[in-house]
Structures are given as C-alpha cells and as structure tokens.
Amino acid sequence: MAIYHIVLFKLKPNTPPARLQEWIAAAQGMVGQIPGLQRIDLNPPDPSSASRAQGFDMGLVAVLDKPETIGVYAAHPAHLA
Numbered sequence: 001m002a003i004y005h006i007v008l009f010k011l012k013p014n015t016p017p018a019r020l021q022e023w024i025a026a027a028q029g030m031v032g033q034i035p036g037l038q039r040i041d042l043n044p045p046d047p048s049s050a051s052r053a054q055g056f057d058m059g060l061v062a063v064l065d066k067p068e069t070i071g072v073y074a075a076h077p078a079h080l081a
Helices: 017-028 069-076
Strands: 005-009 037-043 058-064
Touching: 017 058, 037 069, 058 069
Parallel strands: none
Antiparallel strands: 005 058, 037 058
8 A cells, every 4th residue: 555645845935946956856866765665746836726835835745655664764864865
C-alpha cells in the first residue's frame, strides 16, 4: 500500500527562483537514494486555485512504498540535507 506524505510550504519573501529550482532538484534527487521513496512531486498552487492556497507557496507529495518507510525517509541524510 502506497503512503502519501504531503507537505505545504510558505517560502521566505523574495526567495530567488534559482534557489527554488536548486531545492526542487535536490528533493527530486532523493528518489533512488532513499529506499522506498518511489516518487516526489513539487509544485506551486495552480493559478485556478491560488486564491484558496492560504498563503502556501509550494506543495510536496512524496510517495513511499509502505508505512515503515516514513521513518527511513525522515532520518535519511539526503532528506536531512
């Protein structure tokens, strides 16, 4: 059974786009490094629903293979970085 770990972020004002792209690349790079992490997606709110985003600038969905993987994911050096 897949586990979906969902996180919403409020970015610091004036976060440079280049820094944001580095962060996205690092997050996506965890796939293949962290056992059980099957997929990770990051995106800003869709313009059609941005008015309901309550100030959140970015969403992350990590798909993990089983509940036990959450602890592995959380403690892994690639995630902590």
